Amino acid sequence: MKNIHIICNPNAGRQIVQKNIPKLVENLKSKGDISIDISHTKGKDDAKNLALQSCGKYDLIVTVGGDGTVNEVVNGVMDHDGPKPRIAIYPAGTINDFGTYLKVPRKVEEFSKMIHSAKIQKVDVGVAGDRYFLNVAAAGLLPEVAHKVSSETKTVLGKFGYYVEGIKEFSKQMFRPIKIKIEIDGIEEEKEILFFLLANSPSVGGFKFIAPEAKIDDGKFDLLIVEHSQFIDVAAIFFKVLSGNHASHPTIKYLQVNQLKVHSDKKIDLDVDGELGGNLPVNFSIVKQALDLIVP
Numbered sequence: 001m002k003n004i005h006i007i008c009n010p011n012a013g014r015q016i017v018q019k020n021i022p023k024l025v026e027n028l029k030s031k032g033d034i035s036i037d038i039s040h041t042k043g044k045d046d047a048k049n050l051a052l053q054s055c056g057k058y059d060l061i062v063t064v065g066g067d068g069t070v071n072e073v074v075n076g077v078m079d080h081d082g083p084k085p086r087i088a089i090y091p092a093g094t095i096n097d098f099g100t101y102l103k104v105p106r107k108v109e110e111f112s113k114m115i116h117s118a119k120i121q122k123v124d125v126g127v128a129g130d131r132y133f134l135n136v137a138a139a140g141l142l143p144e145v146a147h148k149v150s151s152e153t154k155t156v157l158g159k160f161g162y163y164v165e166g167i168k169e170f171s172k173q174m175f176r177p178i179k180i181k182i183e184i185d186g187i188e189e190e191k192e193i194l195f196f197l198l199a200n201s202p203s204v205g206g207f208k209f210i211a212p213e214a215k216i217d218d219g220k221f222d223l224l225i226v227e228h229s230q231f232i233d234v235a236a237i238f239f240k241v242l243s244g245n246h247a248s249h250p251t252i253k254y255l256q257v258n259q260l261k262v263h264s265d266k267k268i269d270l271d272v273d274g275e276l277g278g279n280l281p282v283n284f285s286i287v288k289q290a291l292d293l294i295v296p
Helices: 021-029 046-054 067-078 097-101 108-117 141-147 151-170 234-242
Strands: 003-008 035-040 060-065 086-091 120-128 131-133 136-140 178-184 187-199 221-227 252-257 259-263 269-272 275-279 282-294
Touching (some): 003 021, 003 046, 021 035, 021 108, 046 060, 060 067, 067 097, 067 275, 067 282, 086 097, 086 108, 131 275
Parallel strands (some): 003 035, 003 060, 086 282
Antiparallel strands (some): 120 131, 120 282, 136 269, 178 259, 187 221, 221 252, 259 282, 269 275
């Protein structure tokens, strides 16, 4: 890899990581003739546009930020029709699901060694309407809880804390389930649910076992649907899912799919890799082994 583009979100949760970029550049340049450019994002879609412009010019994009920054970089690269650069994720956000799952090192020296070793992992990329996602798409209670809590609170409390704070917000109002029509393999069903999610890796929202059977290169999503029941304890089922202890629960459906359609008569927000990503209805599909990631 001769040409590297570092795309950095200076506002990501772990801002101390961004301060290590000069040291990272020094380490990367210490082993060979390597050209490195650094770009800092200033607003929405900056990382996406920078990544798209990098295609055909750079061998590797290093994304420094949280899951939202990674999502934008993935969208930029996937929008390019020609050969795609490799991607390395330097975790700098509050959660960093994919980087955590891959066990990407945070220490500069170890991360630099990972880049130089150039071990490749091909990964699937999900498609939600006209938007790509690397790890998860979801709608209903789970993403709503996360979005009710400010970025500052997420940074201070960490993953478990901010979900607890979100649940407190929901306790102040009556939670109403959402009615959806879901079509899988040509079979359509109407369901009343609390939430659904499509996962590419087992780790979602910082919790490691929400989709325990998920694999990042098998061409399939792991679909989790939590159906509504008048007897259900919302908080209890919520934390059961977060702990991965949900395989045999009667209101939870867990299966693997490669495409599906989800429709609702009401405006329901869709969460894509931790960011708001439009509304239902949405057609979901997956592009098998679409990108090359540098991994430990």
